[in-house]
Amino acid sequence: MPDKIFSLVAKELKRQKEMIGLIPSENTVSPAVSKVLSSCLSNKYSEGYALRRYYEGNQIIDEIELLAIERIKKLFGVPYVNVQPYSGSPANWAIYFSLMQPGDTLMGLKLSMGGHLTHGHPDVTASGRFYNSVQYGVKKDARIDFAEVEQLAKKHKPKVIVAGNTAYPFELDFKKFRAIADKVGAWLVADISHITGLVIAGEHMSPVPYADVIMTTTHKTFRGPRGAMILVTQRGLDRDPDLGKRMNAAIIPGTQGGPHNATTAGIAIAAAEASTAKFRAYGKQIRKNATALATELLQQDIDLVGGGTETHLMVIDLTKFGIGLGTQVAFALDVAGIYANRNTIPTEQGSPFYPSGLRLGTPLVTSRGMKEKEMKQIAKWIALVAKHVSEQQLPTDRKERAVFLKKFRKNALKDPVLKNIRKEVKMMTAKFPLFQL
Numbered sequence: 001m002p003d004k005i006f007s008l009v010a011k012e013l014k015r016q017k018e019m020i021g022l023i024p025s026e027n028t029v030s031p032a033v034s035k036v037l038s039s040c041l042s043n044k045y046s047e048g049y050a051l052r053r054y055y056e057g058n059q060i061i062d063e064i065e066l067l068a069i070e071r072i073k074k075l076f077g078v079p080y081v082n083v084q085p086y087s088g089s090p091a092n093w094a095i096y097f098s099l100m101q102p103g104d105t106l107m108g109l110k111l112s113m114g115g116h117l118t119h120g121h122p123d124v125t126a127s128g129r130f131y132n133s134v135q136y137g138v139k140k141d142a143r144i145d146f147a148e149v150e151q152l153a154k155k156h157k158p159k160v161i162v163a164g165n166t167a168y169p170f171e172l173d174f175k176k177f178r179a180i181a182d183k184v185g186a187w188l189v190a191d192i193s194h195i196t197g198l199v200i201a202g203e204h205m206s207p208v209p210y211a212d213v214i215m216t217t218t219h220k221t222f223r224g225p226r227g228a229m230i231l232v233t234q235r236g237l238d239r240d241p242d243l244g245k246r247m248n249a250a251i252i253p254g255t256q257g258g259p260h261n262a263t264t265a266g267i268a269i270a271a272a273e274a275s276t277a278k279f280r281a282y283g284k285q286i287r288k289n290a291t292a293l294a295t296e297l298l299q300q301d302i303d304l305v306g307g308g309t310e311t312h313l314m315v316i317d318l319t320k321f322g323i324g325l326g327t328q329v330a331f332a333l334d335v336a337g338i339y340a341n342r343n344t345i346p347t348e349q350g351s352p353f354y355p356s357g358l359r360l361g362t363p364l365v366t367s368r369g370m371k372e373k374e375m376k377q378i379a380k381w382i383a384l385v386a387k388h389v390s391e392q393q394l395p396t397d398r399k400e401r402a403v404f405l406k407k408f409r410k411n412a413l414k415d416p417v418l419k420n421i422r423k424e425v426k427m428m429t430a431k432f433p434l435f436q437l
């Protein structure tokens with residue numbers, strides 16, 4: 001009898017096929033990447049680096065890892081690459097481990113304003129506890145406040161400045177970050193996890209001329225397996241010729257054990273796919289779709305943080321409907337066949353669990369072949385759902401809130417408006433297969 005897991009995988013595949021995925025950090029890999037991920041490469045331990053492993057039997061794995069590295073070097077025009085990080089958070093941790101001593105100062109964008117937990121979120125993360133974390137924010141227009149970045153950098157003299165985002169809808173100006181880093185002698189680390197595919201497609205400023213070290217996950221707009229890589233630029237090597245070696249040492253033995261070889265092979269395949277004109281067209285379409293989605297949402301009287309997007313993502317500001325409505329709107333959309341994630345907004349008056357925003361992105365729907373026409377329809381559904389469920393206001397009292405949400409969720413499952421949209425969503429998604437590349 002087949003393991004129950006297989007029926008669960010089949011259910012998950014059905015869910016992904018029938019629903020519209022708008023989480024900006026998700027995508028769908030090609031059949032080639034998918035195939036290599038379930039290959040015999042998972043069987044092998046390969047601690048160390050190519051031609052310098054701690055275990056025997058790595059002749060073929062060496063070839064795979066070297067090929068992945070060569071492809072990434074060529075794709076980005078960088079002299080040093082490490083493809084072994086397990087994912088973005090450990091990769092950032094390894095970079096910090098390499099460039100700082102405990103107690104040194106780290107500067108990053110606040111999570112609530114579009115940064116990432118590992119960019120120094122105080123108290124609850126290792127990055128905020130082991131380092132002296134100083135966080136910069138955004139201005140009223142939701143754009144990074146470079147005057148504040150400079151003032152904080154001059155005051156706190158960070159060892160590392162991180163330029164990166166997870167919910168910041170505008171272009172990251174690496175040139176401005178570089179100028180500030182130079183004034184205080186800081187390392188500039190670009191975390192481009194969200195925008196890698198856009199950088200490759202020429203749809204976002206490249207960090208390569210400006211950053212010392214670049215980190216990216218490989219499963220977002222890059223459309224590869226779940227993993228990450230660290231790139232060292234020529235600028236970084238000019239400052240320290242050992243910087244690449246330092247990054248390698250920070251991964252193993254610094255923070256990790258053996259690499260995930262199937263992932264490495266998947267990264268090599270994704271790199272080859274990303275080197276094509278087809279991929280560049282994909283990157284351009286991601287942005288066109290995001291612009292179309294944002295434009296129609298605004299047309300439908302839905303507010304967006306900063307009034308729009310310059311990238312693949314946007315954040316809906318639900319404040320005018322009520323504080324902290326992100327949770328119920330995200331749940332209702334899921335019932336209606338559209339999954340996104342609730343998110344804080346820069347002017348948040350709710351909490352991370354009950355935030356007032358909803359983050360949307362177009363990498364996955366673009367991989368499925370959807371275009372502006374579909375974005376317009378999706379925006380109309382989102383607006384309809386947001387207005388529909390916002391009529392039921394979240395109570396301010398903590399206990400009442402939990403009771404309300406339980407009842408809200410039960411009722412949402414039977415809601416005819418949501419059920420009707422779900423039917424229409426199913427008809428749309430049937431026309432756009434999951435692996436359309």
Ligand code: DSN
Nearest residue numbers: 024025088116166167
């Ligand atoms: N979880 C990722 C995201 O959704 O942006 C970041 O790690």
